[in-house]
Amino acid sequence: MSLSPDTLVARALGGRASDTGAFPAPVSLGVTYVRDADYRLPAAMAYQRDQGSPGFAQVEQLLAELEHGTDALLMSSGMAACTAVFQALPAGSRVVVPQVMYFGLTKWLRTFGVDQGLDVVEVPTGDLDAIGAALRAAPTALLWIETPANPTWAVTDVAAAADLAATAGAVLAVDNTVPTPVHTNPLRLGAGIVMHSCTKYLNGHDDVVAGALVTDGSVPELWSRIQLQRQLAGQVPGSLEAYLLQRGMRTLTVRMRAISQSALAFAEHFSEHPAVERVAYPGLISDPGHKVAQSQMTGGYSGMLSVFLRGGREVALETAKATELFLPATSLGGTASLIEHRFTFEGPGSRSPENMVRISIGLEDTAELIADLDQAISRARTVA
Numbered sequence: 001m002s003l004s005p006d007t008l009v010a011r012a013l014g015g016r017a018s019d020t021g022a023f024p025a026p027v028s029l030g031v032t033y034v035r036d037a038d039y040r041l042p043a044a045m046a047y048q049r050d051q052g053s054p055g056f057a058q059v060e061q062l063l064a065e066l067e068h069g070t071d072a073l074l075m076s077s078g079m080a081a082c083t084a085v086f087q088a089l090p091a092g093s094r095v096v097v098p099q100v101m102y103f104g105l106t107k108w109l110r111t112f113g114v115d116q117g118l119d120v121v122e123v124p125t126g127d128l129d130a131i132g133a134a135l136r137a138a139p140t141a142l143l144w145i146e147t148p149a150n151p152t153w154a155v156t157d158v159a160a161a162a163d164l165a166a167t168a169g170a171v172l173a174v175d176n177t178v179p180t181p182v183h184t185n186p187l188r189l190g191a192g193i194v195m196h197s198c199t200k201y202l203n204g205h206d207d208v209v210a211g212a213l214v215t216d217g218s219v220p221e222l223w224s225r226i227q228l229q230r231q232l233a234g235q236v237p238g239s240l241e242a243y244l245l246q247r248g249m250r251t252l253t254v255r256m257r258a259i260s261q262s263a264l265a266f267a268e269h270f271s272e273h274p275a276v277e278r279v280a281y282p283g284l285i286s287d288p289g290h291k292v293a294q295s296q297m298t299g300g301y302s303g304m305l306s307v308f309l310r311g312g313r314e315v316a317l318e319t320a321k322a323t324e325l326f327l328p329a330t331s332l333g334g335t336a337s338l339i340e341h342r343f344t345f346e347g348p349g350s351r352s353p354e355n356m357v358r359i360s361i362g363l364e365d366t367a368e369l370i371a372d373l374d375q376a377i378s379r380a381r382t383v384a
């Protein structure tokens, strides 16, 4: 029986302690595993860095089921998950990545990726013609996409990108952090690997750093190198993080539905605001990515949007300083709404527009969030 995401997350697969039946199963903190009288390892686990802790299996299986995959790996952060994929590629591998995506990965690729011998080709985000041309230009190991992409929320057609990758013999990997498996399942659209920063919506409470990778079994060679990479380089989370993550995930579907509904109403309000040049949110009918987003996202468009303000950098920066409910902080995907002047955060090399504030909608009352940004924009315009 294939179960709905609501049912899957609510009971976190129902895992309990095998001896007492305690639900949820207790956290296992031991890093080593004692051999039995026959010198065998009771659960085929020897050491926590190598096989993780017993609590990993439940979270990994839950992630695999939510993404319609066959196998998942918990990682110590979203960046650990991203970089493990690139570190598992042989030196000299050519990779095609978007110009605008999560900035930490751009920065890593431009420094360590290039230093370690990767041929990194950046293409305009979401541009299928540019992706196709880059893939045809030379043999390519990996196409990486993120959709909607941080922080401009440009949309990439996952199924079309998967076709281009398949034709070129490249693996398609998708950063699915923002849509979450509630709104998009990239493996079903042809991706071979899905990556998550579990720090964001999956945990959802701003108190865990963790990441994950999921596969559908279509890229066994790369996947086994990634498994070995995690084991030997040690990008494993702690047992407490794994436990907190499965606890946060138990409310994932209800949080995402509420957040996506609120974000759409919020985006609609500010897209009509006289002090606003544009709101980037794929859920808006006027958004350039809306049609593609509608075809590959189900049940909502997640909670991330960016507001481009008239008056340039000063007004944007002052707006980010003038909110009372929105916390002026980086990150996304928690219950508390956040606002950030992304250009200031990213620093040198940033491609974020200077008149833009990035917003993560949480679970507060929508009308109160709208009123808060309204007053912040008014105040910013008198100060700037």
Ligand SMILES: *Cc1c(COP(=O)(O)O)cnc(C)c1O
Residues within 6 Å of the ligand: 077, 078, 079, 080, 102, 104, 146, 150, 175, 177, 178, 197, 198, 199, 200, 209, 210, 211, 332
């Ligand atoms: C936060 C984030 C990452 C990095 O995840 P960490 O858990 O912070 O390492 C990668 N991609 C996206 C889209 C993110 O939002």
